[in-house]
Amino acid sequence: MPRNVFPLDSTTTFTDQQLTGHNRWHPDIPAQVHVEPGDTFRVDCREWFDGAIHNDDSADDILDAPLAGVHVLSGPIAVEGAQPGDLLIVDILDVGPIPQEDSGPLAGQGWGYTGVFATRNGGGFLTEQFPDAYKVIWDFRGGTATSRHVPGVSFTGIVHPGLMGTAPSPELLGRWNAREQALIDTDPERVPPLALPPNPDSAILGSLTGADFDRAAAEAARTAPPRENGGNQDIKNLTKGSRVFYPVFVDGANLSMGDLHFSQGDGEITFCGAIEMGGFIDLHVDVVKGGMATYGVSENAIFVPGNTDPQYSEWIAFSGTSVTLDGEQRYLDSHLSYQRACLHAIDYLTNFGYSPIQAYMILGAAPIEGRLSGVVDIPNSCSTVYLPTGIFDFDVKPGKNGPHRIDPGAGVPHSAA
Numbered sequence: 001m002p003r004n005v006f007p008l009d010s011t012t013t014f015t016d017q018q019l020t021g022h023n024r025w026h027p028d029i030p031a032q033v034h035v036e037p038g039d040t041f042r043v044d045c046r047e048w049f050d051g052a053i054h055n056d057d058s059a060d061d062i063l064d065a066p067l068a069g070v071h072v073l074s075g076p077i078a079v080e081g082a083q084p085g086d087l088l089i090v091d092i093l094d095v096g097p098i099p100q101e102d103s104g105p106l107a108g109q110g111w112g113y114t115g116v117f118a119t120r121n122g123g124g125f126l127t128e129q130f131p132d133a134y135k136v137i138w139d140f141r142g143g144t145a146t147s148r149h150v151p152g153v154s155f156t157g158i159v160h161p162g163l164m165g166t167a168p169s170p171e172l173l174g175r176w177n178a179r180e181q182a183l184i185d186t187d188p189e190r191v192p193p194l195a196l197p198p199n200p201d202s203a204i205l206g207s208l209t210g211a212d213f214d215r216a217a218a219e220a221a222r223t224a225p226p227r228e229n230g231g232n233q234d235i236k237n238l239t240k241g242s243r244v245f246y247p248v249f250v251d252g253a254n255l256s257m258g259d260l261h262f263s264q265g266d267g268e269i270t271f272c273g274a275i276e277m278g279g280f281i282d283l284h285v286d287v288v289k290g291g292m293a294t295y296g297v298s299e300n301a302i303f304v305p306g307n308t309d310p311q312y313s314e315w316i317a318f319s320g321t322s323v324t325l326d327g328e329q330r331y332l333d334s335h336l337s338y339q340r341a342c343l344h345a346i347d348y349l350t351n352f353g354y355s356p357i358q359a360y361m362i363l364g365a366a367p368i369e370g371r372l373s374g375v376v377d378i379p380n381s382c383s384t385v386y387l388p389t390g391i392f393d394f395d396v397k398p399g400k401n402g403p404h405r406i407d408p409g410a411g412v413p414h415s416a417a
Helices: 170-185 210-219 334-350 356-365
Strands: 003-006 033-035 040-045 074-079 087-097 111-116 133-141 144-146 160-165 243-247 255-261 271-276 279-288 302-304 315-321 369-374 382-388
Touching (some): 003 033, 040 255, 087 160, 087 255, 111 356, 133 356, 160 243, 255 271, 255 279, 315 334, 334 356, 334 382, 356 382
Parallel strands (some): 033 074
Antiparallel strands (some): 040 279, 074 255, 087 243, 087 279, 111 133, 133 144, 160 255, 243 302, 315 382, 369 382
């Protein structure tokens, strides 16, 4: 096992560990660990809510989730010699649930969860159809996920970090805050909000204290969206074997990571839509000096995907176009067309006995493929969602004898907003 440079004790909260990570982006958060180019090391990561979500049959914890405190990230990790303008090479050598802990109260100890937030708390991709809070518990065994809340489904996890990135420079942080505040100002009362401004409430900033903490907490960017530094990209193919090239904006790069997922469908469409868990990630790092200019990577990481994905060979696919549910035509709106494709898949799965929310949870957690299939044929974009048929315990394709009917069981825990 590689040297663990950021260990976490499962019996202790995130802020009471030997090393304290962070839940905001800011250039002044001190590096907790220093490594050399060429080093291989392990990092422990806590589930993004730091244990606030429980393995039970209630969704009240999702409804009341401490959203101001996410994501709890491990880091920053400084890579000696990395300077602004370089590219940081990050190889994902291994990633998985909390090692040797197959049961316990923390997500990652043999289980994980998928949630839908209430609209007032951010909702999800289909928040108009699912405005309340829901939760599904998934159990892990031999790399496979099953759920007492969604019967008849099992699939191999595509384990990956939902969030990894480098620290922003002061100038880049300023641009983030300015442009996101300008967006908020166009509709400041919108529910859910258009963006999340800096919020000192529940801020964790590593070892910063006193006036330095107060200043940084008022400026630091929330970790919810992806940005030029990588961040919360939720790319399900960023798996074991992947190589990522991150732009470097500060000395040492200050790499951080967290939000591990046991599995996820393209888009993480329920917002809390992967199978969330804590665990570990083994990394190797190196530096391409001057790589940002040499390769034209001035912003946003590029990566080589890993080759450890489960190999599903048969799919059933659903398409959607950029027309609203009430028949309004939109111009090449691929976001809308992907929503419509997902709604068609949900409607289809209800013919087999699933409730709409059970079907929605399948699309969020299982390794579906989402694709932009046509973005030039005005006025309609076309998006498609590919559902692997092998994840079901029965034939999910249309047939002459009609759909197989499953027993939906107790269903998905629900907490009304």
